[in-house]
Amino acid sequence: MRRIIYLLFLSILFACTEEETPSAQIDGNYTGVFIRTHPQAKFAPANVTLQLQGGRFSGTSARQNYPAICEGSYTSFEDKILFEESCIWTADFDWSYILSGSFDYTITNEEITFTRKTGDFTDHYYLKKE
Numbered sequence: 827m828r829r830i831i832y833l834l835f836l837s838i839l840f841a842c843t844e845e846e847t848p849s850a851q852i853d854g855n856y857t858g859v860f861i862r863t864h865p866q867a868k869f870a871p872a873n874v875t876l877q878l879q880g881g882r883f884s885g886t887s888a889r890q891n892y893p894a895i896c897e898g899s900y901t902s903f904e905d906k907i908l909f910e911e912s913c914i915w916t917a918d919f920d921w922s923y924i925l926s927g928s929f930d931y932t933i934t935n936e937e938i939t940f941t942r943k944t945g946d947f948t949d950h951y952y953l954k955k956e
Contacts, residue, residue: 852902852931852938853879858953860893862923864946876925876953883909883925891919893949898926907931907940922947 856876862869872892876885878900885895896913911926922944929940929951940951 852907852933855956856938856953857956858951860887860949860951863948863950866946874951874953876951885925892923893951894919894921894924896925902931905930905932923949 854877856878858874858876859871860874861871870889873888874885874893874895876883876895881899881901882897883900884897887893887895894915896911896915898912899910901908906928908928909926911924915921915924927942929942929949931938931940936955938951938953938955940949940953942949
């Protein structure tokens with residue numbers, strides 16, 4: 827009887843395959859651009875880098891605090907990603923530029939796009955995996 831239970835357990839164990847989590851699908855090093863859009867204003871793009879690995883992120887922007895990227899954690903589910911920033915920021919800039927909060931995202935081949943709408947403003951990160 828023990829042998830049957832043991833064989834049953836092994837067959838179930840080998841039959842189950844570990845599915846890739848949504849976070850694992852987006853892990854990688856990315857480069858690209860950030861741009862904020864508004865129906866009545868023009869914003870310049872900024873070159874950015876972003877590293878996503880195992881629920882942690884870090885990154886940089888070529889322009890100071892546009893966007894403001896430091897480091898923190900992220901979680902993703904289906905087509906949403908939530909960034910939780912862990913850095914301390916000064917009060918001398920618009921904190922809506924901090925990479926924090928919930929974004930919609932899409933993945934196409936080696937490219938990922940994060941989008942967040944706040945009022946009339948929309949933030950876009952267009953990134954390509956290195």
